[in-house]
Every structure is written in C-alpha cells, then in structure tokens.
Amino acid sequence: MSKLINNKTEIVADFMRGLKQSHPDLDVDIENRVVYRKTPAVGDKVALVSGGGSGHEPLHSGFVGLGMLDAACMGEVFTSPTPQQIVRAIEKVSTSAGVLLIVKNYAGDIMNFEIAAERAERNGIKVRSVTIDDDVAGGKLPSDGGRGMGLTVFAEKILGAAAENGMSLDGLCELGQDLRTRGRSMGIGMSSCTHPVAGVPTFELGEDEIEVGIGIHGEPGWRRARAGSAQDTAKLLVESILAELAAPEQSSFIVLVNGMGGTPLIELYVMAGEIHRELIERGHSVDRYLVGSHITSLEMAGCSLTLLQSDAESLKYWDAPVSTPALNWGVAA
Amino acid sequence: MSKLINNKTEIVADFMRGLKQSHPDLDVDIENRVVYRKTPAVGDKVALVSGGGSGHEPLHSGFVGLGMLDAACMGEVFTSPTPQQIVRAIEKVSTSAGVLLIVKNYAGDIMNFEIAAERAERNGIKVRSVTIDDDVAGGKLPSDGGRGMGLTVFAEKILGAAAENGMSLDGLCELGQDLRTRGRSMGIGMSSCTHPVAGVPTFELGEDEIEVGIGIHGEPGWRRARAGSAQDTAKLLVESILAELAAPEQSSFIVLVNGMGGTPLIELYVMAGEIHRELIERGHSVDRYLVGSHITSLEMAGCSLTLLQSDAESLKYWDAPVSTPALNWGVAA
Numbered sequence: 001m002s003k004l005i006n007n008k009t010e011i012v013a014d015f016m017r018g019l020k021q022s023h024p025d026l027d028v029d030i031e032n033r034v035v036y037r038k039t040p041a042v043g044d045k046v047a048l049v050s051g052g053g054s055g056h057e058p059l060h061s062g063f064v065g066l067g068m069l070d071a072a073c074m075g076e077v078f079t080s081p082t083p084q085q086i087v088r089a090i091e092k093v094s095t096s097a098g099v100l101l102i103v104k105n106y107a108g109d110i111m112n113f114e115i116a117a118e119r120a121e122r123n124g125i126k127v128r129s130v131t132i133d134d135d136v137a138g139g140k141l142p143s144d145g146g147r148g149m150g151l152t153v154f155a156e157k158i159l160g161a162a163a164e165n166g167m168s169l170d171g172l173c174e175l176g177q178d179l180r181t182r183g184r185s186m187g188i189g190m191s192s193c194t195h196p197v198a199g200v201p202t203f204e205l206g207e208d209e210i211e212v213g214i215g216i217h218g219e220p221g222w223r224r225a226r227a228g229s230a231q232d233t234a235k236l237l238v239e240s241i242l243a244e245l246a247a248p249e250q251s252s253f254i255v256l257v258n259g260m261g262g263t264p265l266i267e268l269y270v271m272a273g274e275i276h277r278e279l280i281e282r283g284h285s286v287d288r289y290l291v292g293s294h295i296t297s298l299e300m301a302g303c304s305l306t307l308l309q310s311d312a313e314s315l316k317y318w319d320a321p322v323s324t325p326a327l328n329w330g331v332a333a
Numbered sequence: 334m335s336k337l338i339n340n341k342t343e344i345v346a347d348f349m350r351g352l353k354q355s356h357p358d359l360d361v362d363i364e365n366r367v368v369y370r371k372t373p374a375v376g377d378k379v380a381l382v383s384g385g386g387s388g389h390e391p392l393h394s395g396f397v398g399l400g401m402l403d404a405a406c407m408g409e410v411f412t413s414p415t416p417q418q419i420v421r422a423i424e425k426v427s428t429s430a431g432v433l434l435i436v437k438n439y440a441g442d443i444m445n446f447e448i449a450a451e452r453a454e455r456n457g458i459k460v461r462s463v464t465i466d467d468d469v470a471g472g473k474l475p476s477d478g479g480r481g482m483g484l485t486v487f488a489e490k491i492l493g494a495a496a497e498n499g500m501s502l503d504g505l506c507e508l509g510q511d512l513r514t515r516g517r518s519m520g521i522g523m524s525s526c527t528h529p530v531a532g533v534p535t536f537e538l539g540e541d542e543i544e545v546g547i548g549i550h551g552e553p554g555w556r557r558a559r560a561g562s563a564q565d566t567a568k569l570l571v572e573s574i575l576a577e578l579a580a581p582e583q584s585s586f587i588v589l590v591n592g593m594g595g596t597p598l599i600e601l602y603v604m605a606g607e608i609h610r611e612l613i614e615r616g617h618s619v620d621r622y623l624v625g626s627h628i629t630s631l632e633m634a635g636c637s638l639t640l641l642q643s644d645a646e647s648l649k650y651w652d653a654p655v656s657t658p659a660l661n662w663g664v665a666a
Contacts, residue, residue, distance in 0.1 A: 001524050001634055002541055002560030004600035006607070014563065015599050018606030022590075022622035057598040077599075191334050208335055227335030230347065257355075262595045264631045265390040266348050266410075267337035273351030274339075289355035291658075298597050299634065301334055325624075328662050 001194070001299075008196045012054050012074050016061075023325050025065055032088040033081065035061040036071040040093060046163045046172055047071070047093040050102040050156060051086060052109050052148075053078040055195075056216055058326035059152060059295040065324035068160035069102075077196060077298075078217045080108030086116030090125060098126030098169040100176070102155050104148025105133035128169055130155060130176030134185045134306065136244040137213025137222050147215055149185035150256045150306030153294050154318075157327065161320035179308065184245045186237050187304030189214035189221065191262060193297050212236065214260070214304075216297045230267070234274035237305040242282070247309055252285045254318055256306040259293035263301045268292065271303055288318055294326065334527070334632075341529045345387050345407050349394075356658050358398055365421040366414065368394040369404035373426060379496045379505055380404070380426040383435040383489060384419060385442050385481075386411040388528075389549055391659030392485060392628040398657035401493035402435075410528060410631075411550045413441030419449030423458060431459035431502040433509070435488050437481025438466035461502050463488065463509030467518045467639065469577040470546025470555050480548055482518035483589045483639030486627050487651075490660065494653035512641065517578045519570050520637030522547035522554065524595060526630050545569070547593070547637075549630045563600070567607035570638040575615070580642055585618045587651055589639035592626035596634045601625065604636055612640075621651055627659065 005011050016028040016035065027038040041047060050060045051073035060072035070093035075081040090099050099120070103113045110131065117127040134151035158179060159172050167175070189211040192201035195218065202218035205211060210233070213221035228236075247253075257272045259265070272291050279286060287310045295304070308314065321330040338344050349361040349368060360371040374380060383393045384406035393405035403426035408414040423432050432453070436446045443464065450460040467484035491512060492505050500508070522544040525534035528551065535551035538544060543566070546554035561569075580586075590605045592598070605624050612619060620643045628637070641647065654663040 001538075002543060004523075004563045004566060004596065004604050004636060006562045006564055006603070011599065011603060014603040014606055016602075018590075018602035018604065018609070018624070021609040021619070022602065022605050022624050055597070055599060057602070062598070190337075205334075210335060229339045230337045231339055233337060257351075261597045262632055262634075263337065264388070264594045264629060265395070265626070266344065266388060266631070269351035269355065269390070270339070270344060270347040271337050271351065272355050273347055276351070276354040286354070291351070291355050293598070296597060298599070299595055301595075301632065303337060323662075329656075 003196055005196060011196055012076060019061060029088065032085050033074040034071055034085065034089045034092060035064050036092050037065060041070055044097040045095060046097045046169050047095050047099045048102065048160055048163055049089050049093060049099055051081045051089060052104050053080060055298045056295050062326035063156045063324050067164050067320055067322035068156050068324050068327065080112050083112045083115040083119065086113055087119050090116065090120045090127065094125045098128065100159065100169060100172050101127060101129040102152065103129050103131050104152055105131050105146060106148065126169060128173050130173060134183050136184050136186050136240055149187065149216060150258050150295055150304055151179065151183040151185055151308065153256060154183060154254065154306065154308050155179050157322065158314055158317040161317035183306060183308040184241045185304055185306040186240045187214045187260065187302060188212050188233060189260065189300055189302035191301040193218045193300040214302060216295060218297055218300060230270045231274045234271055234278050238275060238278040241305060241307050245307065250283050252287050252310050253279065254288045254308045254310045254314065255286050256294065257291045258295055258304045258306065260300040260302040261293055261296035262299040263303055268303060275305060287315055336529055338529060344529055345409060352394060362421065365418050366407040367404055367418065367422045367425055368397050369425050370398060374403055377430040378428060379430045379502050380428050380432045381435065381493055381496055382422050382426060382432055384414045384422060385437050386413060388631045389628050395659035396489045396657050400497050400653055400655035401489050401657050413445050416445045416448040416452065419446055420452050423449060423453045423460065427458045431461065433492065433502060433505050434460060434462040435485065436462050436464050437485055438464050438479060439481065459502060461506050463506060467516050469517050469519050469573055482520065482549060483591050483628055483637050484512065484516040484518055484641065486589060487516060487587065487639065487641050488512050490655065491647055491650040494650035516639060516641040517574045518637055518639040519573045520547045520593065520635060521545050521566060522593065522633055522635035524634040526551045526633040547635060549628060551630055551633060563603045564607045567604055567611050571608060571611040574638060574640050578640060583616050585620050585643050586612065587621045587641045587643045587647065588619050589627065590624045591628055591637045591639065593633040593635040594626055594629035595632040596636055601636060608638060620648055
C-alpha cells in the first residue's frame with residue numbers, strides 16, 4: 001500500500017508545515033522539529049513540554065495548545081528526538097515557574113530527555129520530569145518496565161489543565177506521580193504497520209490472529225492469540241489492566257478507548273460498549289470516556305485501553321477547557 | 334485482518350450502545366437505529382435530521398449535538414436506512430418550525446428519505462430536504478450525478494449553526510442550495526475495505542496503485558493510476574475539483590482534508606500542507622482547515638478533499654459553537 005508522503009526522509013517536516021497551516025494558534029520550528037503555541041502562556045505558569053518519535057499522531061504535536069502542552073518536539077518516525085531538539089523546545093517556552101517534561105518510558109526518550117534537562121538546568125531553567133510507564137504488557141517483556149502508552153494523553157490533559165490553573169512545578173510532579181499509580185494501559189494489534197523508510201510491514205499476522213500487548217512502534221507484543229469477539233477482547237484488556245492496577249472495589253474511571261491508527265471508529269465504539277459492560281459487571285463505574293485514535297502506531301489496526309482511577313481533582317482538570325488540534329472543548333468562543 | 338466486532342449483524346446496535354455510554358448528551362433508539370440529542374432543542378428551532386448507511390463514522394451519528402444535527406438514523410453498513418427509521422427520527426425531534434433533511438445523493442437514500450418525508454408530512458410535520466452531491470468524480474461514472482461526500486460535513490455544521498441561530502426552514506433550504514453550488518469533493522483510495530458481512534475486500538489494488546475518484550462505500554473509482562507523491566495527489570485533487578467548481582480568481586475556501594478511515598493523521602497533515610501550496614499557487618487562499626477522518630469508508634486507506642468557497646456567512650456559522658462527539662469547539666464550559 002502506498003502512503004500519502006513526498007520524500008520519506010521529509011515526512012516530519014512536511015507534516016509540521018501542514019499542521020501550522022491548519023492551526024493558526026500553533027507555530028513550528030522546522031529545523032529543530034518543535035511545535036509550540038504561537039502565543040506563549042502568560043505569567044508564572046509552568047510550561048509543559050513533551051515529545052518522542054513521530055508516527056503516533058495526534059500525540060504529541062496535536063496536544064499543543066491552551067490547557068495541554070506548551071511545546072512538543074518530534075523525532076523521526078519511531079525515533080527519539082535528540083537532546084538538542086528537546087533543549088530548543090524547553091528554551092522556547094520556559095517560564096520563571098519552570099518546565100515540566102512528560103516523557104514516555106522508552107530507553108532513548110529517557111536518555112535524551114535527561115541530557116536535555118541537565119543542559120537546560122545549566123542554563124538556569126528549572127526542569128523536572130514525569131515518566132509515563134503505564135503499559136501492563138511491558139512488564140512481561142524483556143524491557144525496562146511498562147512502556148508509555150495512553151496514560152500519556154491523560155497526563156498531558158490533566159497536568160496541562162493543572163498548570164493552566166497555576167499549579168507549581170512541585171505540585172505537578174506530585175500529581176504526575178499520582179497519575180502513574182492510578183493509570184494502566186494495554187493494547188492489541190490486528191495488523192502490523194509499515195515504517196515509511198523500511199517500506200515493509202514490521203511483522204506479519206494471520207487473518208485470525210491478534211498480537212496481545214502490542215507497543216506503539218509496530219513492535220510485536222508478548223503473545224499471539226486467536227482473534228475473538230469485541231467482547232472477548234474487552235474482557236482480556238480489562239482483566240489484564242485490573243490485575244496490575246490496585247483499584248479498590250467500586251472504583252470509578254476515566255477511560256480511553258484508543259485506536260492504533262487503522263481501526264475505524266465504528267469498531268472503537270463497539271469496544272467502548274463492551275468495556276463499559278466489563279467494568280460495570282465488576283462493580284466499577286465510568287466517569288468519562290474518550291474514544292478515538294489519540295496515540296497511534298501509523299496505520300496499525302488494533303486498539304488500546306487505558307483506565308485511570310478518577311477522583312474530584314482529576315475530573316476537574318479533565319473537564320477544564322482545552323483548545324488543541326486533537327482535543328478541544330469547553331473554551332468560550 | 335480481524336475486526337473488533339461481536340455478531341456481524343449487530344455491529345450498528347453495538348456501536349450505538351458504546352456511543353451512548355461515551356456521550357451522555359446523546360440518547361439512542363436501538364430498535365429504530367436513531368441517535369438523538371437527549372435534551373431536545375428548544376422553541377421554534379428547525380430540527381436537522383440526517384442519516385445513511387453505517388461505516389462512515391463519525392458521519393452522521395458523531396455529528397449529533399448542539400450546533401449540528403438533532404438526530405441521525407443509521408442503516409446497516411453501507412445500506413440506506415429504511416423509510417420507517419427516518420420517520421421515527423423525524424418524529425423524535427420535529428418542532429413547529431419544521432424539519433430539514435440532509436440527504437447524500439445515493440439512489441437508496443434519496444428514495445427512502447423522500448418516502449419518509451411524505452409520510453411525516455401526512456402526519457402534519459413540515460419537512461424539506463437538501464441533497465448533497467459534491468463528488469466531482471461521480472459525474473464521470475454511470476450514476477446519477479455527484480455522490481454525497483465531504484460537503485455533507487460542512488452542510489451539517491453550517492446549516493446546524495444557522496438553525497441554532499433561528500434561521501427558518503426556507504432560509505436553511507436556500508443556504509443549503511447555496512452550499513451545493515459552492516462546494517465540491519474528490520477522493521482517492523490506497524486500499525479497499527472489507528464489508529463485515531462479505532468478509533473479503535471489495536476490490537484489490539496493487540502496491541503502487543491508487544483508485545482515483547473513489548466513493549465512500551468501498552466501490553472503485555473512475556480510473557486507476559500509479560501512486561504518486563503527496564504533492565502529485567494534492568495537485569490531482571485540487572485540479573479536478575477546481576475544474577468543476579466555478580470559483581472566481583482569488584477565492585477563499587474552507588478545506589476538509591479527510592481520511593477514509595485507515596490513513597494515519599501524519600499523512601493527512603502532509604496532504605494539508607501540499608493542498609495549501611496548490612491553492613496558494615493558483616492565487617486562492619484558505620480561511621479554515623479541518624483535517625481528520627470525518628466521512629470514512631470503514632478502514633479504507635486514502636483521503637478525500639472538499640473545497641467550499643467561503644464567505645462571511647459560512648465562516649460565521651463554521652466558527653459557531655458546536656458540541657458533538659466528533660466536532661467540538663467554542664462552547665463555554
């Protein structure tokens with residue numbers, strides 16, 4: 001299958017040009033691959049910076065704007081941004097209140113964001129980070145714990161709203177750690193995806209197979225299984241997550257039913273209905289749903305589920321106004 | 334590739350259950366496959382009803398809510414809703430100001446919406462329709478003129494806002510006819526899609542082939558071509574549309590860069606950048622962009638472009654508050 005691209009080494013720059021044209025509130029630094037708010041946040045608001053490999057859109061660049069990120073830096077497809085890029089993103093938006101980095105738990109991202117944080121601090125900028133490692137399948141793989149998945153979207157929304165509300169850098173770190181303990185994800189893949197430079201699918205799946213515990217880089221999961229019904233898949237995801245999440249009885253959740261990029265919305269809402277049933281049957285309840293393709297793996301078919309135990313604080317920040325390319329609500333016209 | 338469904342004849346009902354759980358502002362009549370606003374529009378607002386085959390989500394059910402549709406009725410996948418369903422949708426939301434039907438130009442839809450309108454009128458409801466037939470490739474096919482494509486999204490947004498603003502049924506019909514003359518679409522496919530009941534792809538495409546002038550039901554287009562760059566594709570779409578749209582020099586547009594369901598956002602924004610360049614090079618300008626998968630063909634890879642010549646009235650209604658599952662902006666918290 002062909003792709004809607006020009007030169008395959010220029011995809012990220014071409015994407016950024018289109019993003020800027022489409023969203024006049026954003027500006028881009030093409031050379032350093034940084035997307036940032038055209039109008040900087042005012043006063044002593046902590047600036048939020050995230051980033052990572054490209055190919056997961058709308059994450060992160062689609063979450064730049066009022067109520068979420070101040071800047072996002074984009075690596076090449078499925079490749080960490082360099083420390084230099086991250087430093088430029090930090091410098092672009094830093095304020096006297098400091099900068100919070102939201103970093104997904106992948107070795108390259110962790111390393112490069114750490115180097116960048118050290119450099120920025122040497123230049124007098126106050127920098128702290130929150131690592132997102134919500135994937136319950138990650139612990140079953142020979143890797144460094146849970147990978148960063150859908151909880152990243154929740155962290156960017158909730159911490160973004162808290163920062164907009166004047167929360168301090170220390171407060172945001174604490175809230176970020178709290179989110180980490182209360183949120184978990186898992187995904188399944190129904191097809192591979194094709195890295196534009198490699199040009200061939202990363203792996204092959206049989207017609208009736210799914211890859212359980214898939215990552216977001218087209219990498220295989222921790223086991224292969226026969227494809228079941230939406231109900232089977234919902235049960236598998238809910239059970240796997242609840243087994244790792246120390247959620248008390250009658251918990252309530254914010255739920256992300258996320259498409260991996262190539263799964264149509266009709267299937268995601270079928271899954272939302274089944275996930276709802278699974279949670280209710282276990283005595284839990286759901287406060288908010290977000291259904292759509294928010295953290296993707298190019299055109300991979302499949303979905304991931306993220307459950308975040310909600311409380312008054314997280315709901316308040318979840319419901320707060322947001323105005324970004326991908327999430328947009330509650331902002332007066 | 335497997336699908337995230339249960340029983341393949343129950344997809345639409347399962348989807349509706351998930352939609353209702355996820356969006357508390359909506360209610361559903363599962364038996365008649367109608368999605369409608371839980372809180373009806375007040376007073377003498379004209380009610381807007383649309384619908385069609387399923388498999389194009391978020392169209393139409395994802396556009397039910399404040400500022401867009403009052404109700405949508407869902408046929409089976411790629412199948413027109415029955416007159417009975419449409420009558421139920423009309424009855425559910427009709428007001429003394431009347432009901433406007435937004436109908437995509439497909440033989441089954443046209444026939445069933447007409448029958449439903451007649452029945453509702455016999456029951457004393459004032460009903461008018463606008464037919465959307467914006468596909469420029471449609472005229473090259475042995476069909477009844479242009480098929481309804483991306484202009485449907487614009488019509489639902491702009492007429493929805495105008496209705497919310499108190500426009501009369503006659504006024505809405507006139508504005509709808511005006512939109513028809515000012516908007517055109519065309520699409521290309523890079524893969525087929527698989528109807529869940531048929532279980533096999535509707536057609537096969539070679540690795541480097543695209544289907545030009547694709548419809549939204551997995552049907553082939555009017556010719557097959559070699560896949561080119563994003564720039565080539567943007568040029569083809571812009572030229573084809575401008576050849577059919579009597580747009581004066583230095584026109585300005587509202588632009589929809591639409592994914593067919595299986596194309597990742599990174600590619601759609603690459604296309605947005607190229608389409609922008611093509612329009613600017615021809616002396617035109619763009620007032621607003623909408624980039625995303627809004628009228629889809631299950632998991633088909635590909636995209637469509639819709640150009641609507643903008644003016645002060647259409648921009649006013651485009652920018653007006655909207656609160657639906659798929660489009661959501663400018664509504665105070």
